[in-house]
Amino acid sequence: MARSETLRTLLRAWASGDDAAFLGAAQGLVEEERRKGHALLADGLEASLRDPRRPGGPGALALRPVPKGRDDRPLLTLGKPRRDLDDLVLPKAVQELIEGFLHEHHHRGLLSAHALKPRQKILLVGPPGSGKTATAHAIAADLSLPVAVASLPALTSSFLGETARNVEAVIRFAESSPCLLLLDEFDALATERSTPGDHGELRRVVATVLQLLEEVRGESIVAATSNHAAMLDSAVWRRFDEVVTFAHPDSRAVQQLLKLKTRGVDQNFDARKWSTKFKGASAADIETVCNDAVRLAVLDGTERLADGHLAAAFTRLSHRQDLLQHGKETDT
Numbered sequence: 423m424a425r426s427e428t429l430r431t432l433l434r435a436w437a438s439g440d441d442a443a444f445l446g447a448a449q450g451l452v453e454e455e456r457r458k459g460h461a462l463l464a465d466g467l468e469a470s471l472r473d474p475r476r477p478g479g480p481g482a483l484a485l486r487p488v489p490k491g492r493d494d495r496p497l498l499t500l501g502k503p504r505r506d507l508d509d510l511v512l513p514k515a516v517q518e519l520i521e522g523f524l525h526e527h528h529h530r531g532l533l534s535a536h537a538l539k540p541r542q543k544i545l546l547v548g549p550p551g552s553g554k555t556a557t558a559h560a561i562a563a564d565l566s567l568p569v570a571v572a573s574l575p576a577l578t579s580s581f582l583g584e585t586a587r588n589v590e591a592v593i594r595f596a597e598s599s600p601c602l603l604l605l606d607e608f609d610a611l612a613t614e615r616s617t618p619g620d621h622g623e624l625r626r627v628v629a630t631v632l633q634l635l636e637e638v639r640g641e642s643i644v645a646a647t648s649n650h651a652a653m654l655d656s657a658v659w660r661r662f663d664e665v666v667t668f669a670h671p672d673s674r675a676v677q678q679l680l681k682l683k684t685r686g687v688d689q690n691f692d693a694r695k696w697s698t699k700f701k702g703a704s705a706a707d708i709e710t711v712c713n714d715a716v717r718l719a720v721l722d723g724t725e726r727l728a729d730g731h732l733a734a735a736f737t738r739l740s741h742r743q744d745l746l747q748h749g750k751e752t753d754t
């Protein structure tokens with residue numbers, strides 16, 4: 423293929439998310455360079471294509487079609503992981519738990535030689551914006567697994583027995599196609615267990631989910647997230663091999679977050695001062711302020727992030743949160 427055509431194919435494939443076409447065209451490019459005698463360049467390009475850290479790497483592309491519900495709507499959304507562990511600031515204890523979990527998966531062969539399996543089911547609990555979903559994505563990225571997000575409310579159907587079938591289809595999919603199955607906001611379903619009233623079908627569904635969780639086979643990881651640890655009963659906790667508890671960042675973590683989230687520009691601000699201002703804030707809020715401040719610095723033409731940019735971004739966020747709070751109060 424002529425080089426201009428190869429480049430066109432590459433860009434088209436990237437824009438449309440057609441990974442198979444992208445890989446095909448990229449391999450063509452490698453061969454072209456090799457034919458021209460540019461062995462070093464060809465080797466380098468080839469190594470980049472094979473990079474095992476590439477989130478949802480090439481192995482992830484040949485997945486089976488996702489299961490669909492009665493109305494033909496997909497029960498899962500399949501995508502590449504959107505976060506790396508490097509993007510996160512986590513307390514040491516959480517970091518160690520995650521590393522331990524990943525270590526087992528990296529040594530799956532050794533474990534299996536002793537008839538053992540890595541832990542597979544992980545529950546991530548903590549307040550909003552503390553990094554639960556991001557950590558699930560980072561685990562998937564580290565293991566080059568795609569992320570299959572199941573929206574639990576979407577799985578529920580008014581037809582008798584349909585919901586349990588949907589949930590089973592999702593779990594069977596995860597058993598046959600390696601992925602990280604993300605049951606986000608798991609408490610929405612799990613807490614229904616204890617709800618009195620006419621929720622017979624939902625209770626049966628929860629019982630099915632818990633039972634299916636117990637028996638998950640295959641190489642996939644099941645990650646569930648929840649904001650309400652206290653609302654999940656012991657029957658739920660017991661089904662998970664690992665429970666990780668998240669919290670809002672302490673002063674040191676705030677400083678690390680500020681540095682990390684503004685790494686794209688020169689930093690000229692007093693991180694210690696800002697860590698006091700952000701006391702009790704979520705990592706997500708800190709990220710929002712940093713992104714906003716970086717935009718302001720770039721638009722300033724300075725690309726040098728100063729206290730003034732952070733102050734303006736901080737005021738905007740506080741204003742938004744006040745409006746949100748006010749909205750909630752007038753709603754009630």
Ligand SMILES: Nc1ncnc2c1ncn2[C@@H]1O[C@H](COP(=O)(O)OP(=O)(O)OP(=O)(O)O)[C@@H](O)[C@H]1O
Nearest residue numbers: 509510511549550551552553554555556705706709
């Ligand atoms: N510990 C953290 N370190 C770095 N970034 C973080 C951290 N926690 C959250 N973020 C950032 O904040 C945003 C929201 O995080 P995330 O969606 O993981 O929160 P969550 O705990 O799942 O919240 P929710 O309970 O509302 O679903 C993401 O863009 C993520 O990168």
Ligand SMILES: [Mg+2]
Nearest residue numbers: 554555606647
């Ligand atoms: Mg989340």
